[in-house]
Amino acid sequence: MAENKKDNLYLNPVGKNVPRIDGRGLVTGQTKFTYDIKLPNMLYGKMIRSPHPHALIKNIDTSKAQKLPGVKAIVTAADTENIKFGSNEFFFPHTVDQLPFESEKVRYIGDEIGAVAAVDEETAVAALKLIDVEYEILPAVFDAVEAMKPTSPSIHSHVRNNIGLILPVNFGNSERGLRESDYIREDIFYTQSAAHACMETHVCVGQWEEFSNKITLWISHQAPFKVREALAKCLKMNLNSIRVIKMASGGGFGGKLEMLPMDFAACLLSKKASGLPVKMCYTREEEFSFSRRKHNMIYKLRSGVKKDGTIMAITGEVIADGGAYCSYGPTVLAAATMRIFMVYNIKNLKISGYRVYTNTPISGAIRGFGGVQSGFSIESHMDMLADGIGMDPIEFRLKNITGPNMVTTNKMIISSNGLRECIEKVTEACDWKNKYRKQSHICRGIGIGIAADVMGSKMYKSHESAGSIIKIEEDGSVYLFTGAADTGQGSNTVLSQIAAHELGVDFNRIKCTSADTEITPFDTGSFASRVTFISGNATLLAAKDAKKQILEIVANELKLDAEILDIQAEEVINKDSGSVVMTFSKALELCYSFNYGKQIIGTGSFNPRTTPIDFRTGEGNVSGSYGFEAQVAEVEVNKETGEITVLKLWDAHDIGKAINPQSVEGQIEGSLIMGLGYTFFEDLKMRNGKVMNANFANYKVPRSINIPPMESIFVETKDPQGPYGAKGMGEAALLPTSAAIANAVFDAVGIRLKELPFTPDKIIKALKEQELNDI
């Protein structure tokens, strides 16, 4: 019996490969996504967008469109309160810069002016063509460096030289650090913009209930509570007048973290159409052209090291192309400039980040925030510094990395830290010793990149809290209500595993509801790799609370001390004697019996202990815990064609504790492949502010034939604050992939690639330059 229980996947499920709680619905195609919603009398909406990158709006005439049969509602700024929204309102109020509908000025091709709802999509599209908007075209600027010049057109009147945000990070004395260095080098890295390209495009259905003046919005999203907050603000409504229901969501990757004008429009159009539901669904072309995208960055670094490998100073400048509005710009820039402190023990550092407005689509959050761009730049630069002093890149990193139980120069408090073990394990797994510098005769090489990640950032609100409710019914079936948004990463499964494990019940007893702002507790959302750590802790607390309530009833009935009781594997046990007191089912019958009638409702709320960041310097402890990883790529370069083949990727990851090892692997592999796509081909091509490759034929994302073998190695450091020691890990594996590949290319053929993506033409060019230099 005991053996059977041990082998049972669903008892004590933490650490086991429990299949996805929502898996059956997904593999049978029965799960409903927002994309699948079709309500009676539903209307279809389309946005009225600017065709110009920069222009003044002189007049908007919708009268012809109003008369088109089938058109049910048209909304413009005249129907709104003209209240701006943004994503980092608490720390950066000046970055709240976007209106749901612009009425005076448009700043990018696609800028929203209003929306139309009609009986079908074709009619809505036809109506758009009948809307006359009179523009006065302004000169536009599409390049961040160009936009910073005083002579460039001004995109927002509240800033100078189009610099929307400056983040200076400054610690120690970098000038002195450089002076005392034995070797100094300067590098400039260029990274491109990229798209989330979720399989389910942005989609929502809004419905305004006239009699109660209440909105319901069904949406594919990562942060339903943030949508609610922005809608309430822009519509001047109470939070409880807006119900946001997150449906099964076909991917997010940072692209579904904000309210978009389309979400606002769906609600307002429904109001104007007397409460008929309105669906807004981006086409793939709209998705590529008008959603948020990755900031393309120029990353300049000038650093100095001692001969023994000690990093003396790192200085630099980051210029991020922000596009027309700020979106999550502050968080992205902070991640690009401050993350280095989690990885390297640096005393002297001075990096200034600039986020610049341009007349291009809005740059925002995307998996890794700014960590991908900085990861490529810093990890390539580190390899070059090591090479410059003739030191092994592994040894160089081991000498300079952060460790457990330390406070970093910028006052981040690191408790568990398995970075050293990650580096050791990954180099062992890939056989680094026998490969590094030993395969260039066959154009093969191996390279490393390391990274760290936060678990929440406390940058969207002043707090980062998650709530969880566990309700247990008289038959012992369990409801878990969480505000955390599962967009495919498997958080509903992981949170249910935590709940079942802590309650001591079979995983199959759990039904998980996430996320409905009217039913589930508040949660800031799925971003910053925070859900397992923060929502996981909230769920753990709720389970503890529910269990305590049950045990108190049992103890009362049996005249025992509740403290000596526990529930394990479906049985209430006496911890002192080890004996079984009663089954879990019996205990629940007792709770709901004639005498007790006690409803079991456990609640949990968790907000990690951190300290606010001082954004004038970069000082502060942004996260309750930190995750780490080391990654190795092995490549082969074809000198004739310029093609790089990735032979294998290894990733050793300090994930604290794998609640669901299979899901952890899925996140690591998914990140590696996204990193691979960004390294080789993902690139939003722009011309005069317009996206030129707005389809999967021309914007390449990784396909099955591009997938190299991958190996995930877990380092379980058991974080003291993590639920069962677990940390978040949905993003970190993406951060150093480009650098690991770039470093491997250097090992293979001796060229340094500083501009992403690594297309064959760039390889050939670099090889030719190398040949010329050798002559």
Place this chain on the structure above:
Amino acid sequence: MKITLTVNGKQHELDLNGNETLLEVIRDHLKLTGTKSSCDEAECGSCTVIINGRSALSCITIACDCDGFSVETIEGLSSGEELHPIQQAFLDKGAVQCGFCTPGMIMSSKALLDNNPRPSKEEIKKSLDGNLCRCACYQKIFEAVYTAADKMAK
């Protein structure tokens, strides 16, 4: 225009305008929303169904051209509680993340195994080239298809 379409073994008489895609007919007329579309231009594979035993992209297939054809969609795979071995393998191997590409991916896998019951890992990789998975669950998908083939052969 009147056509007869057999979908998951059930015969449907349909009266169409003529320009509807098979995807529209499956999703809007027959209310089988398991089949998805992510691009509407034959680039992503989310809309994959099986027509007369061969995988096909329903977003670029004109329904009227399918008069008399037999179509299989994701809804036709499982019977009641029991999942098709490919569906079960996707679940067991962790080959599902967001799940939006999953129906198309499973239908492509089924078409492969129907025609080539013991494919090599390389053949699996090549035959799923038309199906995008942005969560990049590919390695687990390959394992799932390989495992399902193994199970189905026994």
